[in-house]
Amino acid sequence: MDIQSLDALDESELASVLDRDAGIDEIRADVRGIVEEVRDRGDDALREFSEKFDGVEVDTLDITARTERAAEAIEPELREAIEAAIDNVRAFHERQVRTDWTDSFGGARLGRQFRPLRRIGAYVPGGSATYPSTSIMTVVPAKVAGVEEVVVVTPPAEELNPVTLAAIGLAGADEVYSVGGAQAIGALAYGTETIPPVEKVVGPGNRWVAAAKAEVRGDVAIDMIAGPTEVLVVADETASPRLVAAELVGQAEHDPHSSVVAVTPDESLARAVADEVEAQVPDRARPEIIREALANETSGVFVAPSMDEVTAFAEAYAVEHLVVMTADDEATVDAIDSAGSVFVGEYSPVAAGDYASGTNHVLPTGAGAKTTGGLSVDSFVRSRTVQHLDRDSLDSLSDTIVTLAELEGLEAHAESVRKRFE
């Protein structure tokens, strides 16, 4: 892995590290074509794209019944692991449920209420790896929020992965369809003969999935762009190079378009991390993908002149997963606002949040963390405000309302208030 001094980067070199799109922009036109075909030709287009991109002739799109059967058939220890993860994710997300409230504001009774969406669609990836964990991360929060109809789409395969099917069933999905990639996102957004459309599309995926979500965003709600995985490790001289490298290599195995970064004020740590990465890659099961991700312009080991510059860089990067291994972790975390999920100290690997601690692993990539957080119960509810004014409380507001309404030239607004007191 390259070691670069942050100080030595000019503005455009720094921008090429920070402005990452994971190869999404270059496929936008192709993805638009796929989505339009699905909107125009429905199931036929889905079947054609599955054959073209997944190499599978899909006979039955609706595989809901298979998920129920799979949950009964998998090995007990696999089922136990899935159920343990579901329990932890459910517990963490139940803590997020908001309660309706009403209060008195100068006599007016004002409140905020929360209502679940009715029908959502969740993408569960399955291209070069399988992602039973993502069915837990999407379906469980939706169900905790109270969504009635939770639809899952996941790529087809000659032999569908039984553990993914089981996890989808155990998490509580209501409908499951065998379709992946951009075509699956198009189907959820616009509906086909077999798949009724949803109100909101959520979930992660590769650049084809991410580009399709960006494409349909104007027509259907989406959670965020949760594309190829990213990690940024902030470390100082107290960190273990072995563990820093393991975090980089771990998330690099997701996708050739992943970005993995370590940033430190300590040059000797930087060198040790780069050496460790080289030493660890050959022992991993997906070395080619890891090497491609490490070679991306947006990946690297960076040395900054001070801890302040380290945290400023991390803030600008606004990474999906922020790992902190420093002498004063609390101060480091406090100095960085923008990150999808934060992993503090040497016993908090990203893998804990990926699978089991309970936090959600569907997180914004491409610096989306500057403006949004990861998937949560909030992603599946909308809020509304409610007010109940009595005669006295309206009376006390009437001058203000009438004055502002007349100022705006909206005289009928003023009159609607005056009429109450005629």
Ligand SMILES: NC(=O)c1ccc[n+]([C@@H]2O[C@H](COP(=O)([O-])OP(=O)(O)OC[C@H]3O[C@@H](n4cnc5c(N)ncnc54)[C@H](O)[C@@H]3O)[C@@H](O)[C@H]2O)c1
């Ligand atoms: N950000 C997050 O929250 C998060 C969480 C989990 C996983 N992920 C990401 O999800 C992704 C999973 O990727 P994956 O590939 O294993 O599964 P995937 O399901 O995302 O993608 C597989 C689909 O991609 C489509 N596709 C592949 N090549 C194509 C091509 N040349 N033209 C058109 N379509 C094509 C196919 O339709 C296929 O079904 C990784 O990038 C991983 O990092 C992100």
Ligand SMILES: N[C@H](CO)Cc1c[nH]c[nH+]1
């Ligand atoms: N790290 C991924 C989020 O970017 C989530 C995941 C699922 N399985 C393993 N990891």
Ligand SMILES: [Zn+2]
């Ligand atoms: Zn991961």
